[in-house]
Amino acid sequence: MTEKNVILIGMPGAGKSTVGVVLAKKLGYSFTDSDLVIQEQTGRLLYQLIEAYGEEGFLEIENKINATLVLSGHVIATGGSVVYGEEAMEHLSEIGCVVYLKLSYKELTERLGDLHKRGVVLKEGYTLEDLYRERVPLYEKWADITITCDGRNIRDIVEEISEKYLKESWQQ
Numbered sequence: 001m002t003e004k005n006v007i008l009i010g011m012p013g014a015g016k017s018t019v020g021v022v023l024a025k026k027l028g029y030s031f032t033d034s035d036l037v038i039q040e041q042t043g044r045l046l047y048q049l050i051e052a053y054g055e056e057g058f059l060e061i062e063n064k065i066n067a068t069l070v071l072s073g074h075v076i077a078t079g080g081s082v083v084y085g086e087e088a089m090e091h092l093s094e095i096g097c098v099v100y101l102k103l104s105y106k107e108l109t110e111r112l113g114d115l116h117k118r119g120v121v122l123k124e125g126y127t128l129e130d131l132y133r134e135r136v137p138l139y140e141k142w143a144d145i146t147i148t149c150d151g152r153n154i155r156d157i158v159e160e161i162s163e164k165y166l167k168e169s170w171q172q
Ligand SMILES: Nc1ncnc2c1ncn2[C@@H]1O[C@H](COP(=O)(O)OP(=O)(O)O)[C@@H](O)[C@H]1O
Pocket: 010, 011, 012, 013, 014, 015, 016, 017, 018, 019, 077, 111, 149, 152, 153, 154, 157
């Protein structure tokens, strides 16, 4: 690994975007949210992309944009569906330390509102539980560090990530 970045992955609602900005401040890094990069590069909102190109089309766009991010010294909050993109995940693993924000199914259901309003990529007939079961093995596969977030506040989570990241010398 030649670049120093922290990449946050996990289910929608796990806290990637909110934790990411606080972590960036603590590490003295910049902050990038892949979802916003997608919106900037396409000139459309995420739900508009899903409407226009369908879920598969959105995943292709997400894969391509994340696979071509050129960043160093950033905390990168990804979108929850990025783990379906093989090229994206290979690239992100190359440019930094991948941190999985793990949240139990129970706490996730309490935190998330209407999934469709949130723009979650959900195949026809899929429940949140199906999605959780399908994705957890992917998050686990790509994680360099896993942080259990249940019942914990943001400051606490940021503290644990930065401690583990700095200890493992990922930043060199
Ligand atoms: N540790 C936490 N405890 C309680 N609420 C949290 C925590 N982390 C995030 N949240 C809340 O959960 C919601 C989803 O967070 P967000 O950062 O958008 O998640 P993601 O980017 O992973 O989808 C937000 O309303 C946020 O304030």
